[in-house]
Amino acid sequence: MRNTKNALGDLERAVMDVLWDLPPADEMTVREVHAVLAESRDVAYTTVMTVMDRLARKGMTVQHKEGRAYRYQAASTRAEMTADLMRGTLDDLGSFDRGPALVAFVEDASAEEIAALRQALAALDAG
Incomplete structure (x- = not known):
């Protein structure tokens, strides 16, 4: 599976943002990604x-x-990767009760984030 335990570096994140902006199943070459990135930053083709x-x-x-050439596409959506990072962080902390960590997370959530969580939980309960 994906290795999402480590946070993305700045350029890695920029590349992933370009790939995540593609329609599903579309791919890009290094040259195409470099062209997009070069619009807003000074980066060498070989670095990309x-x-x-x-x-x-x-x-x-x-x-x-x-x-x-190689063509690339994101292996997962931005949301899937974020969920993997969150699960990985919880796993890294060991086998403690995850409830307090989840409560602390929700306590800092915005009203929109809480609404999204409630909607997701309702969808799970309905399914």
Whole structure:
């Protein structure tokens, strides 16, 4: 499965943001991702290529060979990756009662986040 235990670096996050903005099942080459990133930052093509290869090795992107180039897509949605990070953080803390950690999280949540949690829980109860 994906290796989401470590937080993304700044450039890794920027690359993932580009890939997450694609329609489902679409892919991009390093050159295409570099072109998008170069609009807002000074970054070398080879640096983007290295980061995208590293993301593929971490399991965060899927890499397909097409001729001499590779095409990439995100291995999971932004929401799925966020959930994996949250679960990983809870797992890293050991086998304590997770209830207090979840309560502390919800205590700092905005009204919109609480509404989204209630909606998700209601959908689980209905299913």
